Amino acid sequence: MLNSTFTEPDLTTFTGLDGLGLTAIGQYLGAAKAEILCHVTTPNPWCRTCGGEGTPRDTVTRRLAHQPFGWRPTVLVIKHRRYRCGHCQRVWREDLSRAAPERQKISRTGLAWALNGLVCQHLSVSRIAEGLGVTWNTANDAVLAEGQRLLIDDPARFSGVKVLGVDEHVWRHTRTGDKYVTVIVDLTAVRDGTGTARLLDMVPGRSKAVFKTWLAGQDDQWKQGIDVVAMDGFTGFKTAAAEELPHAVEVLDPFHVVKLGSEALDQTRQRVQRGQHGRRGRKDDPLYKCRRILTTGLSLATDKQKAKLEDLFTAPEYEPVQLVWSVYQKMVDAYRQPKPEIGRWALEQLINGVGSKVPKGLPELKKLGGTLRRRKTDILAYFDHVGSSNGPTEALNGRLEHLRGIALGFKNLTHYIARSLLETGGFRPWLHSQS
Structure with a gap:
């Protein structure tokens, strides 16, 4: 570093206390934690009831966990005064609302x-609590409440949504069965090529009623802005979307x-x-040895395969x-066509053929043809709305x-939904701009 200029160390600025309305007046570095002694930068001795000037009564201490430095927990030891009004005898403390x-x-x-670590660095709550030097419950409650206030409750989070994605998700495995939630995702940025998908909401359960109730709870103007709903083969999602978003x-x-x-082939x-x-x-067995090769796209298969x-x-x-394999390969090939109109034509011809001409003794192919015929419009719509x-x-x-793995599983669905929204809600650009 050539021609560098160093100034006198400023502990207040280094630890970010000037933005909290505090001034550092001392420090203590221990093996387990660091403590910074500070006081309010601009005292306000005026009574908020009658406006009279108060006189200092005594000094109290408040301890706040602060951003760690070098992964050493840092504590703010704030000495702030209590005042007594000489007119109305009211007693109050110096305002610390800027600090916490x-x-x-x-x-x-x-x-x-902590919020940046949870959302951007994918830290566990246990690791955040360790860095702050607080208990797990304190860190979890504080971070989720801040994330809810700052990010999840932001009314602009639902603005600009044109393409919806809906799917089911297992949030917990139990001995009595898996527990599901319905996942609603914003795919607008993916279609437009401007970003990635982001989680909009998670609703307990998986059924037509769950998705329909969620859609019914949204603003009519917002629903009118939805152009496309992407989904899996579950007919409940299709029916709910058709009833609540008939124009989409x-x-x-x-x-x-x-x-x-691939399921029909297997x-x-x-x-x-x-x-x-x-x-x-x-x-x-010959069939068992080729089970992986059968579901490999022919264009990706090696000469040996x-x-x-x-x-x-x-x-x-x-x-x-072989007959079902040929149908499967034609399905894969249709989606790999460089031009959407060619892929659409190829898949439409395949659906028409499988739906009407199925040899006897192939119940799997007949079932596949029936499904493709019923969902033909939805299947071919992909080529008209690529992305x-x-x-x-x-x-x-x-x-x-991955989030469930970091947390070693969840038992509280409310916590899981909040953590999921923070993890995949598309908040990273905002958080990085604040850090």
């Missing part, structure tokens, strides 16, 4: 550090369409395997598997799984 909210044990700077286009995303094909393979051997597949498929399909007993896919919603579900 009322009855809060963490300074505003400490809260901002419903899109069944490619992931779930291709998944329907079921056919398993049925043929049981019919031939009377048991499940084993490692030396293609050779294995050719050898497999030479056996006449595997013809049902309005529910894939980013699935990606958000993966991030929520």
Whole structure:
């Protein structure tokens, strides 16, 4: 650092106390924590009841957890005066509202550090509590309340939503069964190519009634602005969207369409395997050895994998598997077409063919054809609204799984929803601008 100019150390500015209305007057560095002694920068001895001037009565001490420095917990030891009004005899303390909210044990700077750590750095509440030197409950309650006030309750959070994504999510696994929530996601930035998906809300349960009730609770003007609703194959979401958003286009995303094909292929393979051997597949069985190759897109398969498929399909007993496999490959190929209009035409031809011409003895393919025919409009709508896919919603579900792993699971659904909104609600640019 050439020609650098150093000034006298300013502990107040370094620790961010000037923004809290405090001035540092001393410090103590211990092995476990650091303490900064400070007082109110601008005292206000005037009575808020009668306006008379108060006289100092005594001094009290308030301790606030502050932003850690070097991961050493830092405590603000604030000496602030109490005054007594000579006119009305009222007693009051110096105002510390700039330093911390009322009855809060963490300074505003400490809260901002904790919220940034939770949302941007993916820290656990335990790690945040350790950095602040407070208990887990104190850190959790303070951070969730600040996040709720500052970010989740922001009325602008729902503005500009044009594309909705909806999916189910398992938030807790129990011995009596999985517990679900319905996840509503904003996909507008993904479609426009300006950003990533962000979580709008999570509602307990998974059903048509859950999604319909949530939509019914939104403002009519907001609902009129929704152009597209991307979803999986669950008909409850489709019915709810059709009733509450009749003007919006419903899109069944490619992931779930291709998944329907892969499930039909796996079921056919398993049925043929049981019919031939009377048991499940084993490692030396031809069908079992090719189970991964069968669900690999042909354009991505290696020469060795293609050779294995050719050898497999030479056996006449595997013809049902080959027929369903060819349908699956055509589905994958349609979505990989560089031009949407070509992909739309190819998939429409496939749906028409599978829906009307299914050889006998292929119940899996018949079922697949019926599903594709019923959801034909939603499936083909994807090519008219490229980018309005529910894939980013699935990606958000993966991030929520990561969140559950960081926290070692959740038992409180309210905490889980709040943490999920902070984790995937698209608040990072705002938080980075505040840090």
